[in-house]
Amino acid sequence: xxxxxxxxxxxxxxxxxxxxxxxxxxxxxxxxxxxxxxxxxxxxxxxxxxxxxxxxxxxxxxxxxxxxxxxxxxxxxxxxxxxxxxxxxxxxxxxxxxxxxxxxxxxxxxxxxxxxxxxxxxxxxxxxxxxxxxxx
Numbered sequence: 001x002x003x004x005x006x007x008x009x010x011x012x013x014x015x016x017x018x019x020x021x022x023x024x025x026x027x028x029x030x031x032x033x034x035x036x037x038x039x040x041x042x043x044x045x046x047x048x049x050x051x052x053x054x055x056x057x058x059x060x061x062x063x064x065x066x067x068x069x070x071x072x073x074x075x076x077x078x079x080x081x082x083x084x085x086x087x088x089x090x091x092x093x094x095x096x097x098x099x100x101x102x103x104x105x106x107x108x109x110x111x112x113x114x115x116x117x118x119x120x121x122x123x124x125x126x127x128x129x130x131x132x133x134x135x136x
Contacts, residue, residue, distance in 0.1 A: 053101055054130065060093060061127040069123055073116040074107045082120040102126070 071082035079093040095101045108114040
């Protein structure tokens, strides 16, 4: 028996004796373990989703910045290029995650009488925030 197997066996014995001291049956212990693992699974999945979203946001912002796009705004989960009032803004990205990307860009559709001018955001500022740089 190698060291790893010995430690694992001792841990299992300790866990079972601890559960027995509490009056839990083996099935109750397994149920508690499964519940714990399910909670951990949800937690890890959320962390992975957040990391993926941040990576995607950073890539999009870098691409837009490289293409000379200065300002953007959000309308009905669609990210658009801001061009002065009266000009049509072109769609850059349709957020099918229903608002989970670029959360710090307010959606003009959430406000009555809001315009793109009210909620436009500079791409370089968003990019600096994502990279953790001081924007002031």
